[in-house]
Amino acid sequence: MRLTKKKGDDDPSARERILTAAEELFAEFGFDATPTSKIAARATVPKGLVHYYFKRKSDLLAALVDRLPDEQVEPARVVVPGDVAASLRGLVAELDDRMRASYLLSHLLWREADTHTAVRDALQERFGKVVDQVRAVIMAASMGSLPVAAVDTASGLLALAVSYRHSVARHVGADDGTTNAAIAATIDREVEFIAGALTVPPAPAPLAR
Template identity: 70%
Template sequence: MSKSADAKERILTAAEKLFAETGFDATPTSKIAEAAHVPKGLVHYYFRRKSDLLTALVQRLPDEHIEPSKVVVPGDVAASLRHLVAELDHRLSKSRLLSHLLWREADTHSAVREALQARYHSIVVQVRSVILAAGAGTIAMSDVDSAAGLFALAVSYRHSVARHAEETPPPMDREVSFIADALTLGAGQSS
């Protein structure tokens, strides 16, 4: 890594930590520079405005796309959703501090709010794909979109409060069972 890339990375790491601890508005760029061991002018060289730091941090979110084939158990919607949640939780654990920061700043920064909304929609699409792949021919197709949206809300809520937990949240067994049972019961009623 070059000296300039190293300095930029240190600035981003310091900003992430300080914004998560004290909030975006309460963190002066001088504190970020001090924590990154760089001159304050270098912070402004890489990030013209302090809000540009926040935008750069949003872009550091881990990729949320999970290939359905990695989590789907054919014919078993519940097991497939459990695998999906486990993979999403694993990715969350790699960015717990960043996730905390983003949930904290979503109310006051539109770029953050838009990034979290995009994450939610990405999860909806993935849940839908997993349900369709796992339950082909055995689920109520008319309910898939509602189930995907509901389950994505539960996962998103779980990740929004995970920042307060010291360890990985417990499995979503009740939620998974509810969704899987509702989809298969709905299919039985429409036959």
């Protein structure tokens, strides 16, 4: 049945309340176990208004992806010329700051990505942007002196570590006593390892006999 547009339908606050309610309920009960009627009740809107803004329940997930913070970090903000490790630490700190306000949403979307193609594609696109940012920071910090293949490999590895950490961040300390400080120390070791592997001087060529 086609919903008739009524006065008040285009209420940005109602749409935001619906998304906030969906985020909370999906995180608490899961996407499949959350009916739109429950979302409407928590958002204090008529059920028809949920379908007015989001024709399918899966459209709510796509809209929640757009709620994730912008992850674009300009290299100039974090690059320390000649110091790859310090530059990467700066980038990771920037990405952490932007994700800290949406740990719950990030975890929810990573969980639902297994069964919802639109979410998986959107998160994959965001992951690609993180890889590109890591690559740009390494190249700027090293002033382009490193082999492209090595930089590409390092960028993918660090992006994977950062993305995984963000996907499980809301569970830090929940079961095993892990603290944010311990997680930060782990990623810092990974940064040091990657930077060290990139900047280690090449082995001298063997002497001819």
